[in-house]
Amino acid sequence: MELKNLESLYKNKKLKEKLEQIQILIDDNKNKEAYFKLAAILEYINVKLLTKKLGEKLLNYNIEEIIKKYYNKDEFLFKKMQSVNGMYNFVSGKEINVQDVVSLGITIDYIYEYMIEKYGEFI
């Protein structure tokens, strides 16, 4: 899988650096590590958006808190993050394969693309 195809994420210099490190893991078949590093990117962009653009203070940086914060603020992100939480649970305890990594990568790129279009740059 080529993370370069995650065009929206790749356009951001900071995120591109993180993706390049994850690409090394994918090339080494370290799918589980790659998956969790991608999940960390998703958490990062959510926290940045919530604190910088939506004026939120977060006590915790977990997905449950993020979902709650989007309630009544942004319906698209409220539903998207629930979908991602479902994805995380569905793979939890199972062997993580490259399809899971690709799936998560594409989803994060889609979410980030929406964030930029609606709120402008924030990282």
Added chain:
Amino acid sequence: MINYSDSRLDAERKKEDKIRGFKEIKKLSPNLDLENYLIMDESEKLDLLLEMFKQFKSDYIDNYNKMEEKKSERVQISIPRGYDLKDLIKSVDGEIILQKALEIYYSNKVAHYAEYWQKDFLRQFLKKYQNPENLFDIIINDSRLFGIINNSLFRIFDEYNQDNTREIKYHKDILKRYGIGERELRILGKSIPSLVNIYRDAMCIKDAELHEIVSLLEEDKLSSYGMITHTEVESGKEKERNLFVLDVPFFGQMSVHIKSPELISQLGKHKYPYPVYQRESILLTDRLTPEQERIVKRNDIEEIRKYFEEGEEEFAHLLAIKGGYTADEIKYVHGGDNKGER
């Protein structure tokens, strides 16, 4: 001698129950949506979760009793046919920690039953419909491949993912390689989407309530709870899983998987100090046997501690929980020094 006519009737009855249950589940499922769920009060939440549980597992009483029979005699608590699970709602009314514990337990059950039913529908589909290259037989017999196909269906049919066209295309391309095209997706689309959405919603509920209950327990400081790392075997492989365990006062020991790294880190310093006596369970209820009730009513911590010392550890632990003992009191039953203020 097997009575084929009876067992066939039984199988047909179970199939009809399942079809009827699935219709009810589909009717209830929009209420599980987090936006609806968040505006409900605790009784309404429990009512919904218990109703969905009953529809998924209409034979829960028989199943529960069969599982109880495998336990040691003094620990077994059977449930009569006429038992109404929804009586639990009244039992925990006004007790927020008990309400949250039941919400976590039953939302977890609902999510897992949705997942089992999804796998079941997929298996039935693969057996029923043939494919010229026998790819469907290959999928059924290869658990890893079955998991990949199942996961792709999960992403394709998630209602909250429909606009993620790139990801959906990715998964549809995977499925096409194994003979599952648009026609097959239309057939699968009659049953699987509801189950996917229920799984997603029930897991969101479980995860949200888990975070809440941990905050409540940290403030309350009365219950014994914590995390353990538990080795499980799945598809012949050993895996380490993190469990959140809580001694739910008056009910029993409850354990659920946790996946959140933050919660794992938060609970990591708070290890659950006792064995998980029964990892598999069908119900969480506040019932007792007559013998257990007599002992609990005597309210004698020394008596219960003696059971522990005499090797009836699970029985002693259960009695302490059923008696509503605090964490310090349960620790004393397990041989600790301080018997608390009972």
